[in-house]
Amino acid sequence: MGADPRRLSAADAAAQIPAGWRVDGDVLRADYRTGSMVRGLAFVQAIVDAAEAAGHHPDLDFRYGTVGVALTTHDVGGLTELDVALARRIAELAPGYTNSTSA
Numbered sequence: 001m002g003a004d005p006r007r008l009s010a011a012d013a014a015a016q017i018p019a020g021w022r023v024d025g026d027v028l029r030a031d032y033r034t035g036s037m038v039r040g041l042a043f044v045q046a047i048v049d050a051a052e053a054a055g056h057h058p059d060l061d062f063r064y065g066t067v068g069v070a071l072t073t074h075d076v077g078g079l080t081e082l083d084v085a086l087a088r089r090i091a092e093l094a095p096g097y098t099n100s101t102s103a
């Protein structure tokens with residue numbers, strides 16, 4: 001069992017998150033434009049696969065044309081490197097499913 005993830009300050013997190021992401025208090029957020037619900041669902045599946053692989057899970061706002069992603073570490077009540085790592089993984093996946101992000 002890995003050690004408990006260490007909390008990150010908002011500034012530390014902000015320095016590590018990929019383009020298109022922002023820090024909103026104890027939450028990392030990104031809004032991805034997918035253009036359709038069908039493409040958005042495929043993106044959601046890819047995000048869920050990555051979350052399962054990481055053992056760390058986002059809150060998703062799945063709509064026609066957009067997928068909103070929110071990441072925080074519930075176990076510590078704040079941001080950790082687990083959030084940053086999954087944000088980076090989602091940002092790597094995004095080009096295959098999206099037109100752009102709106103930070």
Ligand SMILES: C[C@H](O)[C@H](O)[C@H]1CNC2=NC(N)=NC(=O)C2=N1
Nearest residue numbers: 055056057058072073074075076
């Ligand atoms: C047992 C399981 O690994 C934990 O409950 C994980 C699951 N996914 C999680 N996801 C997020 N975002 N925060 C957590 O604290 C968390 N804990």
